[in-house]
Amino acid sequence: MIAGNSRQPHDxxxxxxxxIDTVDHGMAFWERQTNALRGVVVRSGLxxxxxxRRANEDLGDRYHELTYWExxxxxxxxxxxxxxxxxxxxxxxxMTEILARCTAAxxxxxxxxxxx
Numbered sequence: 519m520i521a522g523n524s525r526q527p528h529d530x531x532x533x534x535x536x537x538i539d540t541v542d543h544g545m546a547f548w549e550r551q552t553n554a555l556r557g558v559v560v561r562s563g564l565x566x567x568x569x570x571r572r573a574n575e576d577l578g579d580r581y582h583e584l585t586y587w588e589x590x591x592x593x594x595x596x597x598x599x600x601x602x603x604x605x606x607x608x609x610x611x612x613m614t615e616i617l618a619r620c621t622a623a624x625x626x627x628x629x630x631x632x633x634x
Contacts (some may be wrong), residue, residue, distance in 0.1 A: 549587040556590055566598045594595050 542564050559565050573593035577584065584592065593632070 545587070548591075551630060552587050552591045552594065556594060559598070564603055565594075567600060569597045569600075570594065590633075 536568055556570065560567055560570075570590070573596040574581070574589045576596075577589065577592065578623045580592075581589065595604075596607055599609070
């Protein structure tokens with residue numbers, strides 16, 4: 519618990535929140551992957567939902583800048599690094615590798631269209 523009257527960004531109790539969007543927007547591929555990974559991590563005992571929730575709640579001002587699944591992805595990374603399952607260098611290296619692969623695929627796809 520936080521001393522004084524400070525609130526964590528997720529603590530909206532008693533505050534005006536506005537309307538709730540109840541439309542199903544579907545899930546992007548990476549969001550489905552994040553959801554699946556979260557399930558595997560929790561079921562395998564690598565982390566608990568409480569740990570993942572705490573990591574999200576610790577985002578501070580970023581909490582309101584990220585979507586639900588972005589928070590979930592950041593929370594997974596945070597907890598898995600804290601638990602020593604992966605380290606930041608491993609995650610950064612893999613992200614760089616994936617970005618390079620996706621960029622190359624996009625460039626190839628654009629090149630396949632020929633001159634515009």
